[in-house]
Amino acid sequence: MGEIKFMKGNEALAEAAIRSGLQGYFGYPITPQSEVVEYLAMQEPNHNYVLIQAESEVASVNMVYGAAAAGARVMTTTSSPGFSLMQEGVSYIACAELPCVFANIVRGGPGLGTIQASQGDYFQAVKGGGHGDYHLIVLAPNSVQEMVDHCRLAFELADKYRNPVMLLSDGSIGQMMEKVVLPEPIPYKPDKPWATTGKTPDRKRNIITSLYIQSEDMEKKNQTIQAKYQEITKNEIRYEKYRVDDAEIIISAFGLTSRICKKVVDLAREEGIKMGLFRPITVWPFPTDQFAEFAAQDRVKFFLSAEMNAGQMVEDIRLSVNGKKPVYFYGRQGGIVPTPEEILNAAKGHLK
Amino acid sequence: MPAKGYVEISMEGCKGCGLCVIHCPSKCLELNTSDTNSYGLHYSYLAKEDVCIACANCAIMCPDAAITVYKKVG
Amino acid sequence: MKEGYEVVYKRPKTLLDKRMHYCPGCFHATIHKLLMEIVEEMGIQEKTVGVCPVGCSVFAYDYMDIDMQEAAHGRAAAVATAIKRMLPDRYVFSYQGDGDLAAIGTAETIHACNRGEKFTFIFINNGIYGMTGGQMAPTTLEGQKTTTSPYGRNVQKLGMPLKMAEMVSQLAGVAYAERVSCNTPANTRKAKKALKKAFEIQGKGLGTTFIEVASNCPSGWKCTPVESLDWLKNKVYPYFPLGVFKDVPAVKEEV
Numbered sequence: 001m002g003e004i005k006f007m008k009g010n011e012a013l014a015e016a017a018i019r020s021g022l023q024g025y026f027g028y029p030i031t032p033q034s035e036v037v038e039y040l041a042m043q044e045p046n047h048n049y050v051l052i053q054a055e056s057e058v059a060s061v062n063m064v065y066g067a068a069a070a071g072a073r074v075m076t077t078t079s080s081p082g083f084s085l086m087q088e089g090v091s092y093i094a095c096a097e098l099p100c101v102f103a104n105i106v107r108g109g110p111g112l113g114t115i116q117a118s119q120g121d122y123f124q125a126v127k128g129g130g131h132g133d134y135h136l137i138v139l140a141p142n143s144v145q146e147m148v149d150h151c152r153l154a155f156e157l158a159d160k161y162r163n164p165v166m167l168l169s170d171g172s173i174g175q176m177m178e179k180v181v182l183p184e185p186i187p188y189k190p191d192k193p194w195a196t197t198g199k200t201p202d203r204k205r206n207i208i209t210s211l212y213i214q215s216e217d218m219e220k221k222n223q224t225i226q227a228k229y230q231e232i233t234k235n236e237i238r239y240e241k242y243r244v245d246d247a248e249i250i251i252s253a254f255g256l257t258s259r260i261c262k263k264v265v266d267l268a269r270e271e272g273i274k275m276g277l278f279r280p281i282t283v284w285p286f287p288t289d290q291f292a293e294f295a296a297q298d299r300v301k302f303f304l305s306a307e308m309n310a311g312q313m314v315e316d317i318r319l320s321v322n323g324k325k326p327v328y329f330y331g332r333q334g335g336i337v338p339t340p341e342e343i344l345n346a347a348k349g350h351l352k
Numbered sequence: 353m354p355a356k357g358y359v360e361i362s363m364e365g366c367k368g369c370g371l372c373v374i375h376c377p378s379k380c381l382e383l384n385t386s387d388t389n390s391y392g393l394h395y396s397y398l399a400k401e402d403v404c405i406a407c408a409n410c411a412i413m414c415p416d417a418a419i420t421v422y423k424k425v426g
Numbered sequence: 427m428k429e430g431y432e433v434v435y436k437r438p439k440t441l442l443d444k445r446m447h448y449c450p451g452c453f454h455a456t457i458h459k460l461l462m463e464i465v466e467e468m469g470i471q472e473k474t475v476g477v478c479p480v481g482c483s484v485f486a487y488d489y490m491d492i493d494m495q496e497a498a499h500g501r502a503a504a505v506a507t508a509i510k511r512m513l514p515d516r517y518v519f520s521y522q523g524d525g526d527l528a529a530i531g532t533a534e535t536i537h538a539c540n541r542g543e544k545f546t547f548i549f550i551n552n553g554i555y556g557m558t559g560g561q562m563a564p565t566t567l568e569g570q571k572t573t574t575s576p577y578g579r580n581v582q583k584l585g586m587p588l589k590m591a592e593m594v595s596q597l598a599g600v601a602y603a604e605r606v607s608c609n610t611p612a613n614t615r616k617a618k619k620a621l622k623k624a625f626e627i628q629g630k631g632l633g634t635t636f637i638e639v640a641s642n643c644p645s646g647w648k649c650t651p652v653e654s655l656d657w658l659k660n661k662v663y664p665y666f667p668l669g670v671f672k673d674v675p676a677v678k679e680e681v
Contacts, residue, residue: 050512058533063505071512197475207495354430371451413614417437417455421433422434423431
């Protein structure tokens with residue numbers, strides 16, 4: 001049993017990173033994420049990690065690139081506008097296949113938007129975000145505890161697949177305090193023979209690049225990373241089911257909204273409505289097959305995706321369900337967190 | 353009297369920029385304008401073997417590191 | 427080798443036996459060569475990590491037999507910062523052109539210098555965007571014609587060319603800043619000495635080292651390599667003077 005603490009999501013994330021052997025953090029303050037940098041700055045004297053408050057998110061992400069390519073366990077965190085600024089670097093990192101962790105403590109957009117919690121960056125997170133064909137592994141924590149658990153998992157997955165991993169969190173989870181069980185610290189010994197640490201006589205020089213000027217080489221690179229994405233899709237899909245075994249209505253949500261939807265399910269059940277929650281934990285890779293299985297069951301009448309955006313994950317659910325059952329959407333935007341009652345009413349509106 | 357030095361210029365490595373030619377104090381290098389290497393470029397060569405002083409100015413100026421300089425021992 | 431002779435100058439082993447893609451007479455190649463000579467002479471091949479930019483030297487890693495990273499356009503300073511912080515006993519350099527270092531990457535350049543990041547900037551200033559076909563750079567001279575300033579750079583509209591070595595020498599984090607060139611054997615020898623000094627200062631961890639090379643671009647300037655040396659002497663050096671702008675170690679030694 002690890003140490004039990006009462007912590008803010010952002011601080012718990014920072015502490016989890018330290019306990020996962022963090023070697024480098026490069027970031028820029030932005031609400032509602034700044035506590036990550038602040039916590040790491042406060043803890044810096046007690047640990048050996050490198051911490052730089054960079055001049056911008058653009059610099060941060062490229063510092064992540066350099067440090068990851070030098071073989072270090074590295075992370076940056078930001079919030080929506082900041083992650084938009086990072087996208088060029090994220091694309092380079094994905095192509096250069098550098099393991100690192102991003103956390104997006106999402107706030108409402110578009111534009112400068114609001115500092116309140118939102119899930120409006122789902123598309124950006126799971127469809128690429130930057131230029132070119134690439135994917136991040138995207139985990140969507142729904143509690144302070146999962147900020148901790150997913151942080152360690154993210155570092156492990158990043159190393160396992162040489163792929164950037166993202167925590168798609170939001171301003172509420174980042175700011176709220178909850179009880180959290182912290183894992184034991186682990187030392188980190190990188191085993192990265194590809195890293196640019198200086199060419200020793202026993203090997204050829206290591207080059208980290210995302211440049212493949214010949215079309216044939218670029219296509220080959222694409223095929224390599226696409227094969228990797230297939231492997232990740234085969235191995236790493238994670239989800240949570242709640243009262244789905246006899247459910248006629250499958251309500252689906254990720255991150256913070258999934259917690260609200262548990263309450264929605266309980267309220268529905270009290271009224272005799274057979275509702276269950278299916279929550280993707282990895283939003284990329286997406287649990288497509290699991291949705292398809294529900295759609296294939298006769299008792300399932302429809303799906304409802306509840307999100308804090310204008311309807312984003314609902315598109316992936318519709319692709320998964322492929323027209324076999326209706327897929328409805330209920331969402332709030334602008335940093336408004338929906339209540340269980342309004343989601344339940346939305347679901348009831350689709351009952352015939 | 354034998355020359356103080358001599359140079360070897362890689363014909364294929366030379367791009368014919370001529371920076372070695374103009375900086376040779378002994379004027380012993382020339383650009384061969386009647387022939388090209390496989391890249392279609394004129395190349396410089398040691399035209400006057402007996403006046404090279406092995407100063408290495410040509411090699412220092414050569415962007416493409418195509419010149420090796422030899423000096424008489426002693 | 428002829429009998430009775432010894433080698434006094436040859437291609438460094440650290441420069442791979444590969445034909446560089448640069449145009450004839452381009453100082454990019456000269457600086458690559460000097461840099462690899464230094465790495466060989468100092469015996470630091472195992473401890474050197476370089477960062478390439480976007481620009482003509484985007485393929486620098488094809489020629490240097492050391493570990494290298496390719497950075498996004500303008501971000502070499504951020505990338506080099508992180509490498510040096512993670513691996514403080516390595517020799518790290520960023521190799522950047524004027525578009526990279528002084529336009530799109532100005533923020534990264536200034537802040538890395540201001541933090542005193544202990545790596546070496548190698549800044550190739552040829553006053554033009556070579557790779558993309560000769561467009562105007564932040565260092566294009568007043569009145570100089572490029573494809574995007576076809577009537578000559580109008581400084582009323584576009585400002586004066588940026589003097590980066592002078593600018594960064596004002597920042598406390600910078601230990602050494604010098605502008606060099608390669609138009610003559612003497613200047614090329616000086617350039618090598620400056621690069622070596624920068625690496626030595628880096629080894630001592632005294633601060634940021636910044637070597638600006640007043641470089642040429644015969645293709646972009648639409649002249650021969652030999653003519654490009656005249657342009658340098660007559661046009662470039664009067665505005666971008668060669669010399670040392672900051673030498674903290676020398677100041678310390680005097681004290």
